[in-house]
Amino acid sequence: MSDRPPHADGAEPRVADDNAPPRDAASVVLIRDGAGGLEVLLLRRHRDVRVLGGHYVFPGGKVEADDAAPDWAPVLDATAESLVARLAEPALTPAQAQAFFVAAARELWEEAGVALVDPPAALPTAAPDVTPGAWRTVLRDAGVRLATGALCPWSRWITPRNPPVGSPRFDTRFFLARLPAGAQARHDAHEASDSVWLTPREALARYWAREIELIPPQLMGLAQLARHATVTAAWAEAQRRRPPCIQPEQFRDGEHRAMCYPGDPLHPVRERALPGPTRLRLVAGRFEPYEGFEGWFR
Secondary structure (H helix, E strand, C coil): CCCCCCCCCCCCCCECCCCCCCEEEEEEEEEEEECCEEEEEEEEECCCCCCCCCCEECCEEECCHHHHCHHHHHHECCCHHHHHHHHCCCCCCHHHHHHHHHHHHHHHHHHHCCCCEECCCCCCCCCCCCCCCHHHHHHHHHCCEECHHHCEEEEEEECCCCCECCCCCEEEEEEEEECCCCCCCCCCCCCEEEEEEECHHHHHHHHHCCCCCCCHHHHHHHHHHCCCCCHHHHHHHHHCCCCCEECCEEEEECCEEEEECCCCCCCCCCCCCCCCCCEEEEECCEEEECCCHHHHHC
16 A cells, blocks of 8 residues: 556656555455465455555555554454554554454455354444444454454565655555365455455466556565465464564666665665565656566566
8 A cells, every 4th residue: 555656558647745644554465276386365446446455465454543452352352452562563553453453343344245253143234334343342242253263464565755656655464364264255246346365476477467556565475475385384484483574665776766675785674574576666657676577476
């Protein structure tokens, strides 16, 4: 939910001087085992939506005020205090930590129809416009709790200052989640117009062929998942490490706009945070590794 690419015609957009604080958001990287290995769910946002129209994204959205409400306590499988440690961000309040988990699960249900609940249950289809507290009521009436344990904190991405025009700044917590047994993901036909399960390499190959549009957090996430053949392997890797905080640094490389990530010589954080390329450049309207397609897998 950051680093929006340029306009579809390939023209590089004007850069805005936007120093507004980023808006909290949460996103879910939903994975399953497929015939060709680990697969990830991507949703295509409607062309006419204001943010990232036409792009393929992981389910997610803004954190809402109700996501932090104390009224959530009876329908959570963990205390808000314990979720601070799960995110490994001691500066967060329990309410803030709760809000990220609730928002992630809520957005997954609203946008993809997948409910992370305990015990597993089929819930009513989400309405396009959900009023504050509506999902909490659905969970309570169904006699289930939101399964925060089904969400594994994966990474945090903060949109850099002065992003391309039309891209608000977000401070997004990404969570890894496994598709529950028997669940079927489907796009909501409101914010999303299509949904697809792809292996990470297939998704990157389709992006390289200009068949789908992706943004850097998704691209780098796919490059990370491409290292894993199974859901079990990806889940184990996510559980044994602290979720990295990624703050891209923008720079000019001759005629190209570019950005780098922790571990790159131009980035202030020297320790590498993610596998894959440490810098991307914008070439003919597409962010790509300096090493070409295989650079995603270095």
